[in-house]
Amino acid sequence: MRVLFYQSMIEAIRLFRNFAYIFWTLVTPLAFYILYTKVFLTDVDNPKMWQAYFLMSMTMFGMMGGSIIAFGVRIVSERQLGWSKLLQIVPIPGITLFMAKIIGQTIVHAIVIVIMFLGGFFINGIELTLSQWFACGVWILLGTLPFLALGTIIGTIKKADTATGIANLLYFPLAILGGMWTPMQFLPETIQKIGKLLPSYHYGNGAWQVVQGGAPEMENILFLTSYFLIFMLISTYRRKKKSLSNVEYIS
Amino acid sequence: MERVIELQQITKQFPKKLALNNVSFSINKGEVVAILGPNGAGKTTLMHIMLGLLSPSAGEVNIFNQPPHKRKVRDKIGAMLQDVSLMDGVKVIELLQLFTTYYSNPMPLQLLKQLTNLSETDLKMRTEKLSGGQKRRVSFALSLAGNPELLFFDEPTVGMDIASRQKFWRTIQQYAKAGKTVVFTTHYLQEADDFANRILLLNQGHLIQDGSPEAIKRNVSRQIVSFLTHSPFPFPAFKKLPYVLNIYEKENRIMIETNNVEETIAALFAKNIRIKDLQIEKGRLEDAFSQLTNVEELEGNII
Incomplete structure (x- = not known):
């Protein structure tokens, strides 16, 4: 337990010190948020609603980046740099160290969410009830699970450069097709059909519903849970296959 | 143990x-x-x-x-x-x-x-x-x-x-x-x-x-027997001995490379050669290593 706690804290601290990570999960989404709600004013019927809606979109956009890119690529580079080799010979089960990574990441995500929400509150004076804020926060935090699972698949890629490339290729289409940038109803119909099959849309829709006074739809929960399970299955399979082949350099 | x-x-x-x-x-x-x-x-x-x-x-x-x-x-x-x-x-x-x-x-x-x-x-x-x-x-x-x-x-x-x-x-x-x-x-x-x-x-x-390390060095067959002598040394007679691999002079010392130290010393006494300051140089680990692995280039002597 003590190891799990300490390791999780260290993982969280490492993320905070990682400039690229904070840039992509916090600075960029916040900057885009200000840009699209303060600078380029979109002509919408209900500006207050748009501001709250887009705050959720951008927060989730950051979460997805943190989970797919930062989390996944980090696993690869730690393996490539040999650090994880040393961790294999300490008397701590791999699962504990893996859990600590997830917990550390979740701690940072929670703090990023709070900062984003505070940003929205102070920049645009968004008016949501306390339970709406809370529900959105919890949804956004829990909803990262399928994307973290996707990150663990990225983590099985051999080279960090390849992993970064593939992560980016997944991240931006997922975000755009899922309606994180332009709300779903303004996208062409074909795109909408594809988008509604993606985890990003169901992730987004849960929070959008809450902002509009509703609750996440059952369909959203089912989609995200299924994606989570499928991604975990793939990543477990790939890791198993890897450890079985057990090929290392000789010297 | x-x-x-x-x-x-x-x-x-x-x-x-x-x-x-x-x-x-x-x-x-x-x-x-x-x-x-x-x-x-x-x-x-x-x-x-x-x-x-x-x-x-x-x-x-x-x-x-x-x-x-x-x-x-x-x-x-x-x-x-x-x-x-x-x-x-x-x-x-x-x-x-x-x-x-x-x-x-x-x-x-x-x-x-x-x-x-x-x-x-x-x-x-x-x-x-x-x-x-x-x-x-x-x-x-x-x-x-x-x-x-x-x-x-x-x-x-x-x-x-x-x-x-x-x-x-x-x-x-x-x-x-x-x-x-x-x-x-x-x-x-x-x-x-x-x-x-x-x-x-x-x-x-x-x-x-x-x-x-000592045991492995001992496995190196080549050892060097060296000494000082005032009398002229009968090089040809010693070169003929089967266990003598090489003989040369270095800094006034006669150096005999041999794979049988005991026989070499016995021969010295048998031929009545007056020797001083007898030294037996055991093989070095480098020699053992290259002899045993047939590796020519060695990365040693760094310290």
């Missing part, structure tokens, strides 16, 4: 190479063992198998009478591996602290700090900002974090300057005196000769020698 490591008929087959071929040995508590061999001999593979990082294709390996991946084993071992960078985004002191939480009987943090030989300011530095030598010292401290009974070092002194190297070996010697077991691989024959009390010599996946 308490048995710490036991390998039975270990074979490791990689897709394109047989890295280890039927290697067996056991190591007792308190031994300092060097694994020597030319590049590609299987040193690192052997070490990875003992650490449980690789599983052998055949054979059995036990550390403290248990398979190496067991948690109880891991709690009692420490290692410094090749090509392992430190965790980034943490300060040295945080990393040391983290590692002490992993073990049931950790080394006191104060002691670990001393081992890194870093100043208080350096300890607060991020690991990625350290120099190569500083990183090695932190790795060394991490290997000792669990106050291990058994230590593995894969090419430990590569990239260390002379001062760090000496400090490293001093610490290891203290550790061995306290009854701990140390296994290391090295390219530097001198290190093996100076610090190990046993050498395992690998060549192309085979364990070809296992013994003390």
